[in-house]
Amino acid sequence: MSAEDRSIICVECNQPFAFTAGEQAFYQEKGLMHEPRRCPECRTARRRERHGERQMHEGVCADCGSVARVPFVPRDDRPIYCSDCFTNRRAE
Secondary structure: OOOOOEEEEOOOOOOEEEEOHHHHHHHHHOOOOOOOOOOHHHHHHHHHHHHOOOOOEEEEOOOOOOEEEEOOOOOOOOOOOOHHHHHHHHHO
16 A cells, blocks of 8 residues: 655644655654644654754764764763764665
8 A cells, every 4th residue: 555645734833744655654654643734844843852962972973984963972982973973874
């Protein structure tokens, strides 16, 4: 069964947003029964209200040596990666 993108109206800002076929597949895979009611921007804002802004920490990427920003305090015994190197490692 092939899903198609659907347009949903956000309950917070009343703006339409796309519930993509990929998101629908993700929801189905995770067993989520209800479609999203808020657009991505309102979901992010709501999450920040509840949990606060995420504190980021800087370190040096173990692969390329550039600045890496991570949401945890880096430790000397574990490597950290910039977002590009992290994405490349996940793809492998």
